Amino acid sequence: MVYPGSTPPPAPPRRRRGCLPALVILVVVLGLGYGASKLFGDSHGKSSSSASSSSFASHKSGEWKVGDCGGPDPDDAPNGYTAFDCGDSGATFKxxxxxxASFLPDAIQCPAGTDLIIQVSVSYGSKKSSGGGIPTKTVCGRNLSATHPGDAGAGGGQLVKGDCITSTAKEVPCASAGSDAYTVLDLVKQQSQCPSGTTEPMRLTMAIGRPYDVICAAKK
Structure with a gap:
């Protein structure tokens, strides 16, 4: 905006087509939060969230496909990632x-075994962006190592059948869960769809695009 009495800034130089390459970046969603209220119990509901952080990465071809691998970018530490051949020592996920793509993180449901969710965005410029851009794809990644927090019961990734949660719907590792933990039997839209054995149906607070609204749980 030009205020009264000020001198308008000079017009930016015209861009020549093709002089600014598109940079493809990835936003890695490492934490997911849930809010829940018991269908039978506290009418005010309870909520909890886990820690989250973001990283960014580029792909040489600009297109991510199933089977592609990536890992930390040595030229963009500590949060940068880039594409690698799967046999390369730098590759850490596939x-x-x-x-x-989706502007709503809850609208993405990755397959079982997903350890990290990656939002691919495109920005235009000569330098790497720190997170902006237009979402184009979402990549569901799995670690190449033997560590898989996204596996059922491991305590990380998206909530799936077989995970363990607290009374506030916070995911916890089943191996270290306390006596007050619950096992997830299913994730459904309505309580009537919960399988037999469900003793603690939890209705989640509203989230646009999420494919389920009720966690069907039972005492661990």
């Missing part, structure tokens, strides 16, 4: 699935 794409299990590639889905359409």
């Amino acid at each position: 794409a299990l699935d590639v889905q359409a």
Whole structure:
């Protein structure tokens, strides 16, 4: 905006087509939060969230496909990632699935075994972006190492059948869960869809695009 009495800034130079390459970046969603209220119990509901952080990465071809691998970018430490051949020593994850992009993180449901969710965005410029851009794809990644927090019961990734949660719907590792933990039997839209054996149906607070609204749980 030009205020009264000020001198308008000079017009920016015209861009020549093709002089600014598109940079593809990835936003890695490492934490997911849930809010829940028991269908039978506290009418005010309870909520909890886990820690989250973001990283960024580029792909040489600009297109991520199932089976592609990536890892830390040595030129963009500490949060940068880039594409690698799967046999390269720098590769740390592989794409299990590639889905359409979404501005709503809860609208993405990756397959079982997903350790990290990656939002692919495109920005235009000569330097790497720190997180902006237009979402284009979502990559569901699995670690190449033997560490898989996204596996059922491991305590990380998206909530899936077989995970363990607290009374506030916070995911916890089943191996270290206390006596007050619950096991997830299913994730459904309505309580009537919960399987037999469900003793603690939890209705989640509203989230646009999420494919389920009720966690069907039972005492661990």
